[in-house]
């Protein structure tokens with residue numbers, strides 16, 4: 001789909017009409033910090049929030065509310081006649097909309113989808129409300145914490161994938177002539193989110209999506225740091241005494257599955273990532 005690149009100085013009709021059209025039939029993905037923030041705002045535990053209001057193993061907000069705009073279902077957090085019930089804890093995608101955020105070669109780009117400003121379709125009256133610069137809008141939406149969390153999870157995703165590489169490349173598994181591990185990494189890139197979540201299983205899924213971190217945590221970097229430590233402890237516990245190639249294969253596939261599940265929540269293209277990681281491993285073996 002075509003995207004329109006934005007600069008922070010661009011002036012756009014960014015004052016919301018509050019008609020709630022974009023809270024219907026939309027796609028809102030969640031990283032673990034966003035799930036934690038939503039649960040806190042809803043006064044649920046993260047586990048309760050995940051089980052009640054999300055799908056795809058906690059990586060997507062459920063849109064199963066009353067049908068509204070264009071007969072599309074409302075977000076599970078949308079209250080008719082009121083609006084968002086978790087406004088202060090809403091995820092980055094909701095803070096940014098109608099703007100999107102992409103990262104290319106470590107650079108952040110703000111964009112909107114399509115050639116036409118997205119709000120015009122459902123809320124044409126938005127042009128009569130005050131216009132704002134993109135920078136002012138982001139500040140008003142308090143996106144900073146959520147952008148930091150998103151970037152930290154991108155890094156954690158790569159660290160988890162690195163663990164899968166190490167289990168495959170540095171343990172003798174690849175050299176043993178293993179032909180099963182890389183094809184399975186690739187399969188996981190194409191699997192539906194539900195199948196991938198089932199493959200990972202509850203123990204890893206809970207550690208990834210609803211880590212046991214105190215409700216007092218308000219700093220996203222601190223949160224992701226604690227989360228990284230919990231995942232490292234889990235990996236140490238599970239992977240420190242592997243003996244057979246089958247065990248090494250299972251471990252490499254499991255941790256790659258966890259990395260890909262996280263990729264799902266941060267909106268990365270799992271298929272492209274899995275292919276890229278397989279190619280990287282193959283190149284490494286070729287050039288050894």
Ligand code: SF4
Nearest residue numbers: 016017020022119123
């Ligand atoms: S489409 Fe735009 S103006 Fe309409 S409710 Fe959503 S953000 Fe507000």
Ligand code: SF4
Nearest residue numbers: 023075077078084094
């Ligand atoms: S979380 Fe709130 S702002 Fe986001 S889609 Fe749901 S109701 Fe709308």
